[in-house]
Amino acid sequence: MFLIRTLHKWVGLILGLQFILWSFSGAMMALLDSDKVSGATSVRESAAVVLPRPVLPLAQVTERIGQPITSLRLTPLGSVYVYQAATPSGVRLIDAVTGAPVTIDASRASGLASAAFNGADPVASVRRVTEGDVETRKLPLPLWRVEFADSESTTLLLSEATGEVLERRTDTWRLWDIFWMIHIMDYTKRENFNHPLIVTVGTGILWLALSGLILLIRAFRPSDFSYVLDPLARARAAIAARRP
Structure with a gap:
């Protein structure tokens, strides 16, 4: 029991520091402006672009691409429209009117x-x-x-x-990302919250809870419950004394 009590004390101290980091990083992530974190206000909605007439026929698109096309999109790119063709060698862009390659x-x-x-x-x-x-x-x-x-x-x-x-990305996002790294304990890629380190800490917390429960149970003595047990004992004695 001495060993469990000693380990519980020191493991609790170490994991307690991690609990402080989790609480602090979680609070900071919640307090940072979500719009600044996501950069939602950094990008404006795309202005409407008028589709030119006529656009390059599909037969000429295939000829200009010069490769098998698995999918094709006519989409605006800045102030012009382009054909976005997916091919075995990657995505190719050509001007929707002239057919010129776009890089x-x-x-x-x-x-x-x-x-x-x-x-x-x-x-x-x-x-x-x-x-x-x-x-x-x-x-x-x-x-x-x-x-x-x-x-x-x-x-x-x-x-x-x-x-x-x-x-x-914004500076607010970069600050949020540091707190995210601390919170999930992924200090390299900052994206995995199911890695060996956090699993080890989670296992340690489970052991800490179980050992704490054992120590809690062993810490009590029958005298600690005398204020409940004594009146019950007296009541049982009084009932027994009344019986013939």
Whole structure:
């Protein structure tokens, strides 16, 4: 029992520190402005783009793509319409009117991000991302990272294949992400809440609860319940004395 009591004390101290971190990080995530975290106000709704007439016939689209097409979309891209064709080698874009190939380079990515950004601040940097990091998570790579010079360092992540805005990041999101990392105890990728470390801590908490229950039961003596047991005993004695 001495061993259980000693382990319970020190394990409780260690896990108690983790409980403080969980409580603090959870409270901070709840207190941060959800709109700033999601970047919902960072991107404006796309302006309506008039569909040009005539657009390239499908037969010519197939000819210009030059590969088998598994799916085809006619979609606006900035101020123009493009055909977005999925092929075995990846997504191909061509101008819906001229059929000219459309590539999402740094200049076009910057223009698309500026058109989508809900603010007047200029672009601070444009960078092509080929390796995943904490901001890109599981987004398809490569992509363009366009950062603006606003107070939130708003960053739009655009697909290099389609030019679409895949995700929004802000300084508030980056702060929230640190608390998220602490909360789920995933200090590398910040996305897995079912890893060995947290399972170990969860097992430790279960042991702490069971050992605490054992110690609680062993801590009581019959005299601790005398205020309940004594009146019952006296009542039983009085009933027995009245019997013939």
